[in-house]
Amino acid sequence: MFPYFCYTAIFILGAFIGSFLNVIIYRLHTKEPIVKARSHCPHCGHILEWYELVPIFSFLIQKGKCRRCKHRISMQYPLVEGAGGILFLMVVVFNFPAIWQDFGWALEFSIFTKLLAFQFLNILYLWAVLSMMIVIFAYDLKHYIIPDKILYPAIILVICYKLFDFWSFINWDLSGISNLEFEVLKPLLYSFLAAAGALAFFLSIFLITKGRGLGFGDVKFAFFMGFFLGWPSIIVGLFGAWVLGAIIGIALLMTGKKVLKSEIPFGPFLVTGTFTAMFWGDEIIKWYFGLLGF
Ligand SMILES: [Zn+2]
Structure with a gap:
């Protein structure tokens, strides 16, 4: 039971980091400060609430659209979040057990x-x-x-x-x-x-x-x-x-x-x-x- 709890927690951590990486990808291009401004819809400027910022889930619940202007949100967002979750988990699964097995x-x-x-x-x-x-x-x-x-x-x-x-x-x-x-x-x-x-x-x-x-x-x-x-x-x-x-x-x-x-x-x-x-x-x-x- 415990390992699965850890794995889930690591996946969630990775997905949240992925969400932050999306911000970096976007703001590197627009040259906005990375941490200063609050996240907003690039189309209508609608400031996102916390429940619109939950990795993967928000995208699914809103069917890939902005809640206000209904403009399509790029697939990049859930994909990067999912990749963050899966890859963070893979690092742990591939690396961590070595210490127990080897020594x-x-x-x-x-x-x-x-x-x-x-x-x-x-x-x-x-x-x-x-x-x-x-x-x-x-x-x-x-x-x-x-x-x-x-x-x-x-x-x-x-x-x-x-x-x-x-x-x-x-x-x-x-x-x-x-x-x-x-x-x-x-x-x-x-x-x-x-x-x-x-x-x-x-x-x-x-x-x-x-x-x-x-x-x-x-x-x-x-x-x-x-x-x-x-x-x-x-x-x-x-x-x-x-x-x-x-x-x-x-x-x-x-x-x-x-x-x-x-x-x-x-x-x-x-x-x-x-x-x-x-x-x-x-x-x-x-x-x-x-x-x-x-
Ligand atoms: Zn919008």
């Missing part, structure tokens, strides 16, 4: 509490990264640009967290669990390599196609992706983005929604690739090498 009850209490604190920080970090990627996904899809105001803080956060991760393993004496010094350095090193590799790869495409194939925002995002995912997950992330981009691109061409020269933003595919690698990167790599017979 169980066999640990000393002091190490156990440190690990617990560390895992909690890790979840907060992943929630923050996810939130920024949801904004980038929706914003790029809508406006064909990856906002630096979100991407730069994301890059800084990831670099700081990886450095902290490295530092804490040394200083919190968690290295007692695995005595290999190199094992501690490896994630940081692999993040640097993956970021440099992804940056070089995207920058070459950008230069060769003279910016027609990719935007410079995608080049910067690739650097972020490399640092966040590290090696070898970055391969899964980029490959996933490209496969998905190709499938959706062909589908849009075939249904006549886009022509060959239309611009299709690549950011949403990069974000989806990042999510895929983040949650299933290791499994996909194992499965792939299994296919090759390694």
Whole structure:
């Protein structure tokens, strides 16, 4: 019973964060202050009451329309809220049980509490990264640009967290669990390599196609992706983005929604690739090498 209560609470938290992300997506574009003004209908200016701001539910109850002017509300709102809820929950489900499974009850209490604190920080970090990627996904899809105001803080956060991760393993004496010094350095090193590799790869495409194939925002995002995912997950992330981009691109061409020269933003595919690698990167790599017979 208890886990389901927690899961529901986390989903609701994620949905509320999603609701806030919608505000950021909207106000990044209109350049309104993010926290100052109260939420209002973009069409008639009607100030929203608390019961019109309940994630997902308000949209469903109002049948996707503003209560006053009946103007349609974009599907972006419930979708971003739902994505927030589901992804917040996934981070916990995918990460939290590790501490029990890997180490169980066999640990000393002091190490156990440190690990617990560390895992909690890790979840907060992943929630923050996810939130920024949801904004980038929706914003790029809508406006064909990856906002630096979100991407730069994301890059800084990831670099700081990886450095902290490295530092804490040394200083919190968690290295007692695995005595290999190199094992501690490896994630940081692999993040640097993956970021440099992804940056070089995207920058070459950008230069060769003279910016027609990719935007410079995608080049910067690739650097972020490399640092966040590290090696070898970055391969899964980029490959996933490209496969998905190709499938959706062909589908849009075939249904006549886009022509060959239309611009299709690549950011949403990069974000989806990042999510895929983040949650299933290791499994996909194992499965792939299994296919090759390694
Ligand atoms: Zn309205």
